[in-house]
Amino acid sequence: MSKLTKNQKIAASKVEAGKSYSLDEASKLLKEITFTKFDASVDIDIRLGVDPRKANQMVRGTVSLPHGIGKEVRVLALCTPDKEAEAQEAGADYVGLDEYINKIKSGWTDIDVIITMPSVMGKIGALGRVLGPRGLMPNPKSGTVTNDLGAAIKEVKAGKIDFKVDKAGIIHTSVGKISFEPKQIRENAKEFIDTVVRLKPASAKGTYIKSIYLSTSMSAGIKIDPKSVVSVVE
Secondary structure, eight states: OOOOOHHHHHHHHHSOTTOOBOHHHHHHHHHHSOOOSSOOEEEEEEEESOOTTSGGGOOEEEEEOTTOOSSOOOEEEEOOGGGHHHHHHHTOSEEESHHHHHHHHTTOOOOSEEEEOGGGHHHHGGGHHHHGGGTOOOOGGGTOBOSOHHHHHHHHHHTEEEEEOOTTSEEEEEEEETTSOHHHHHHHHHHHHHHHHHTOOTTOOSOSEEEEEEEETTSOOEEEOGGGSTTOOO
């Protein structure tokens, strides 16, 4: 069995095994147990009491985090020529249509979000095999297929993210960076949790929020007591 490093020992001494912490406590503690030299992402994992195999229990939505996610989001706007100026003014990093469709077909996916228009989805549908596995396929439910390109791009740039439950019933996403103040981490995480709670399917029975963990890309997970988040109700 390998020995724990000095930092791992410090982290282990601060996080009590099996204990559930309040969101406020966890937000502060996370900064104390993260020792990376880079600005690690703050991740949240929520296990839900749903069966994602059933269409009426799929949990999917969007949320605008009050403090953003702490990184520059690269946006590709796939649009018709008459919408290009609007997309550029709103801050899209790449704007166009056919040339980018061809680039994606060739394997280019150096972007974080694609926003497009309903009228061109026929062309984009063929990209599903490339974009789907990477979570980049535009979807009306996430607000990435819209005629109001400018507003959608500005929201994404300001910290709007989309999410959905995976096959195991878990929602995983980043809600900031470890360089954030504890209050910013807490407020971002709470906004995300509140949004997930509001999306509880009517067909979901029993406990909806089964567990919540807060972590960074290089730290142990800290278990959150759902009752510490005021808005969480079953």
